Each structure stands twice: as C-alpha cells, then as structure tokens.
Amino acid sequence: MDRPLRLITANPVDQLARTIEALLVVASAPLSVDELAQAADDDSIRIETALGLLSDRYREGRSGIVLEHVAGGYAFRASREAAEACGRLFERPVERGLSQAALETLAIVGYLGPCSRPEIARLRGVAADSTVAGLLERGLIAEAGRDDGPGGAVRYRTTALFERVFGLEGLGALPRLDDLGESAAEIRERLHSVAVGRTA
Amino acid sequence: MTAVFDLPLDLDAFEGPFDLLLTLVLKEELEPAEVDVAAIVVAFVDGLAERDELDLEACGEFLVLIASLLELKARALFPEEAAELDELEPGEAAEELARRLAEYRRMKGAAAWLTERLAGQRERYFRVGPSPLAPRPERQLAPQDPERLAAALRRLAEPPARVSLSHMGLRFPPVAQFLERFRSVLGRRRRFDFDAEVSGLSRVEQAVAFLALLELRKTGEVALEQSAPFAPIRVSRAESERGAEWIVRSA
Numbered sequence: 001m002d003r004p005l006r007l008i009t010a011n012p013v014d015q016l017a018r019t020i021e022a023l024l025v026v027a028s029a030p031l032s033v034d035e036l037a038q039a040a041d042d043d044s045i046r047i048e049t050a051l052g053l054l055s056d057r058y059r060e061g062r063s064g065i066v067l068e069h070v071a072g073g074y075a076f077r078a079s080r081e082a083a084e085a086c087g088r089l090f091e092r093p094v095e096r097g098l099s100q101a102a103l104e105t106l107a108i109v110g111y112l113g114p115c116s117r118p119e120i121a122r123l124r125g126v127a128a129d130s131t132v133a134g135l136l137e138r139g140l141i142a143e144a145g146r147d148d149g150p151g152g153a154v155r156y157r158t159t160a161l162f163e164r165v166f167g168l169e170g171l172g173a174l175p176r177l178d179d180l181g182e183s184a185a186e187i188r189e190r191l192h193s194v195a196v197g198r199t200a
Numbered sequence: 201m202t203a204v205f206d207l208p209l210d211l212d213a214f215e216g217p218f219d220l221l222l223t224l225v226l227k228e229e230l231e232p233a234e235v236d237v238a239a240i241v242v243a244f245v246d247g248l249a250e251r252d253e254l255d256l257e258a259c260g261e262f263l264v265l266i267a268s269l270l271e272l273k274a275r276a277l278f279p280e281e282a283a284e285l286d287e288l289e290p291g292e293a294a295e296e297l298a299r300r301l302a303e304y305r306r307m308k309g310a311a312a313w314l315t316e317r318l319a320g321q322r323e324r325y326f327r328v329g330p331s332p333l334a335p336r337p338e339r340q341l342a343p344q345d346p347e348r349l350a351a352a353l354r355r356l357a358e359p360p361a362r363v364s365l366s367h368m369g370l371r372f373p374p375v376a377q378f379l380e381r382f383r384s385v386l387g388r389r390r391r392f393d394f395d396a397e398v399s400g401l402s403r404v405e406q407a408v409a410f411l412a413l414l415e416l417r418k419t420g421e422v423a424l425e426q427s428a429p430f431a432p433i434r435v436s437r438a439e440s441e442r443g444a445e446w447i448v449r450s451a
C-alpha cells in the first residue's frame with residue numbers, strides 16, 4: 001500500500017499575490033504595477049500575472065472586497081453589495097455636494113489642465129476663485145506650476161483622487177471632448193434652423 | 201438653458217424669443233445697435249421674479265450671452281474706436297461668440313458626463329487617506345572592504361601631531377619690573393630720557409617699559425614731555441612739575 005510521496009509546493013505567483021494583497025491593504029491610494037514591483041521586489045510581468053489572479057479572486061459577487069484598476073493603479077474597494085452598509089458607517093465628503101460650477105471647473109481642469117484660474121474663468125464666463133478653492137480643499141485638483149507669462153498665474157491639474165472618485169483608470173478614460181457638446185458650426189446651424197422655423 | 205433661450209422679448213426692434221434675436225444678430229439681419237439690451241435684462245429679471253426661484257445656471261448663461269451681445273453692440277456703435285483698438289470686427293465678434301459658446305457647451309457636456317459618472321459611482325466605497333508612505337530609498341553604497349574601514353578608523357584613532365607654538369614664544373617681562381626701575385632712576389635723577397633708558401632692550405621689553413611709564417603717569421608719579429611726535433620722551437618727577445607751576449603762580 002505504498003503510495004508515492006507528492007510534494008505540494010506553493011505556487012510562486014500565488015505567494016506573490018499574497019504579498020500584493022498585503023501591499024494593497026496597507027496602501028491608502030492606488031498602487032501602480034511599477035510601485036508594486038518595487039515594493040515586492042519582483043518583475044512587472046509577474047506582478048501583472050498575480051494581479052490577474054487577484055482580480056478574479058476579488059470581484060463583485062465573489063468577495064466583499066473588490067480589486068479595481070483605477071487612477072493609474074490598483075486598489076481595493078468595498079463591493080457594491082456592501083455599499084449600503086458602508087454608507088451607514090462612512091460619509092463621502094469628497095464628492096458630496098459638488099455643484100454644477102465645481103463639475104464644470106473639474107471638467108475644464110481635467111481636459112485642459114494644467115490650466116490657470118483666468119483660463120477657467122474665460123471659459124466659464126465667471127470668476128473661478130471660490131470654485132477652485134473648494135476643489136483644492138476636497139483634494140480633487142492640485143497646483144501644477146505656474147504660467148510662463150507675466151504674473152505667472154498658478155496652474156492646476158486633477159489629482160489621482162479625482163480619477164478614483166469618478167472611477168477612471170486615468171484621464172485617458174474621459175470621453176473625447178469633440179464628442180461632447182456642439183461645435184461652433186453646429187450651434188450656428190441650430191440657431192439658423194430655429195430662426196428659419198420661427199420665421200416660416 | 202431653455203429658460204434663457206426661450207425668454208420672450210418685446211422690444212422696439214424685435215419681438216420674439218431670445219434665441220431668435222441671437223440668430224438674427226449672428227446672421228447680421230438685425231443691427232446690434234438697434235437692440236435695447238437693457239430691456240432684455242429687465243425681461244430676464246422679470247422672468248426670474250415670476251418663477252420665484254434663483255436659477256444660478258441660467259443667470260450665468262444669460263450673463264455670458266448678454267455680455268457678448270453688449271460687446272457686439274458697443275463695437276457697432278463705436279466702429280472707429282474698435283478699429284483703433286485693433287479689435288474684432290462685429291462679424292468676427294459674432295464668430296467668436298459662437299466659438300466661445302461651443303467651447304463652453306463642450307465643457308458643460310463634459311460636466312454632465314462627470315455628473316452621470318459620479319452617480320454611477322455611489323456604490324463604490326474605498327479608503328481615502330493621506331498619501332501613502334513611500335519607502336525611503338536607502339542610499340546605495342558600493343561594496344566596501346572592511347580592512348579599508350579599519351584603516352580609516354586607525355587613522356582617526358592616532359593622536360594628532362603636536363602643534364608647534366614656537367611662534368608664540370614671546371616673553372613679556374612684568375610691568376612691575378620697569379615700575380621699580382623707573383622709580384629708582386627718578387630717585388637718583390630728577391628727569392631722564394625714556395629712549396636712552398630703554399635703548400638696548402628688545403622691542404617687547406621696550407613696549408612693556410612704555411606701559412610702565414603710562415602707569416606711572418596715571419598714578420601721578422611722573423610727568424611726561426614730548427616736544428613733537430616721535431621726539432624723545434622726557435620723564436620727570438611729578439612734584440618738580442607741580443613745584444614749577446607753584447613758582448609760576450606765586451610769581
């Protein structure tokens with residue numbers, strides 16, 4: 001009844017996945033593949049393999065924790081089915097009460113940033129001082145140098161928190177600006193058609 | 201937006217909704233100079249008062265539009281000034297207005313997309329904290345030979361070479377020595393010549409002798425005379441000086 005001995009060895013990628021789990025648990029912001037590779041002292045390709053393993057393990061419907069690719073990195077979040085319970089325990093101060101002006105300013109900074117307050121004001125037609133200050137306080141935008149011209153107005157860019165709050169993998173995930181709103185020609189055309197309709 | 205564009209207007213030059221007015225101005229079928237901008241503002245404010253609610257978005261949009269219209273009107277009214285300022289022509293200004301509106305509309309579209317996106321993220325809860333603590337990069341040193349380190353330490357442990365103080369080997373004779381000497385000289389003579397008295401002494405000894413002389417002058421034991429700078433210093437007993445003064449006064 002001699003049975004051959006079978007050595008059970010831990011899958012090395014599985015071990016790496018456990019390390020990545022630990023790193024993501026202690027991180028308060030998404031970690032990029034490079035950051036994970038550096039911290040785990042491993043190469044990027046194996047990190048991505050391990051992340052694939054974890055993405056399957058931590059997904060909606062399977063776990064209360066979900067691994068997501070967001071803001072240029074990977075991070076854990078609560079599963080959607082636990083959202084109600086989370087909502088009873090935590091507030092969402094960053095995105096709570098974002099005004100229309102704040103969202104328009106965020107859009108401008110997100111698409112055109114780094115850009116200065118005068119540039120934002122020119123586009124929106126109103127002063128942007130208080131809106132910019134509010135977004136800075138929420139951590140959705142941050143300073144990003146100064147204009148080269150005279151006066152050197154402070155320029156702003158969106159932060160990783162912005163991408164995370166809006167669930168974006170990066171700014172590249174924003175829709176094309178040309179697909180939003182109307183072009184100048186379209187506006188003229190529409191106004192003309194309205195005019196024709198009215199005068200007819 | 202609709203509230204602004206559908207704003208009904210009843211002006212001298214135009215009757216109809218605001219968007220039609222804009223269209224006619226853009227098509228240059230209506231002179232901006234003929235448009236009563238103040239009446240448009242009054243109509244808008246009346247509309248706001250009727251609705252009994254402050255629609256900030258509509259107000260903002262209205263302000264942009266009315267400002268552009270006002271700019272067009274101003275350029276039409278003062279063409280020469282506009283030319284002087286090398287500014288836009290009314291036609292170009294109209295195009296600029298359309299361009300700005302288009303730019304703003306795209307940003308409004310982007311904001312609407314963000315709003316929708318945010319609404320879809322309500323069930324996403326995640327930890328928000330301060331920036332993660334980046335591991336401090338350790339300073340990388342090239343591999344070192346322990347013997348070299350020991351040699352460096354040995355060099356440090358060696359007592360430093362004795363510093364030569366030979367240049368400080370000046371001997372200063374005590375001032376008291378010269379005090380006694382000068383008192384003794386004045387005991388024998390009523391006056392003496394300082395330079396003659398210290399000739400043959402070293403410069404240091406001469407300096408100390410001079411200090412002693414000053415000390416005697418301070419205590420009133422001697423009187424000093426020097427006819428000119430660098431002339432010989434004549435030292436005499438103080439009482440002889442005072443005696444001479446008395447003689448002069450009594451005379």
